[in-house]
Amino acid sequence: MIVTNGESPAKGNGYAQQTVRQTHYRIEHVFRWKWEEDGMTTDLSRKTPTS
Numbered sequence: 001m002i003v004t005n006g007e008s009p010a011k012g013n014g015y016a017q018q019t020v021r022q023t024h025y026r027i028e029h030v031f032r033w034k035w036e037e038d039g040m041t042t043d044l045s046r047k048t049p050t051s
Contacts, residue, residue, distance in 0.1 A: 015023075034044060 030044065034041060
């Protein structure tokens with residue numbers, strides 16, 4: 001988990017809970033947008049339709 005192993009795993013220092021929450025929100029927002037555009041996918045690259 002990045003809260004305990006993110007910033008410096010050797011020292012056991014992670015990221016602050018609020019940082020993790022904000023990062024999760026941003027990533028989820030992008031995936032939701034992509035899902036609405038192209039359906040369920042894990043590929044975030046923008047593909048142009050071929051005619």
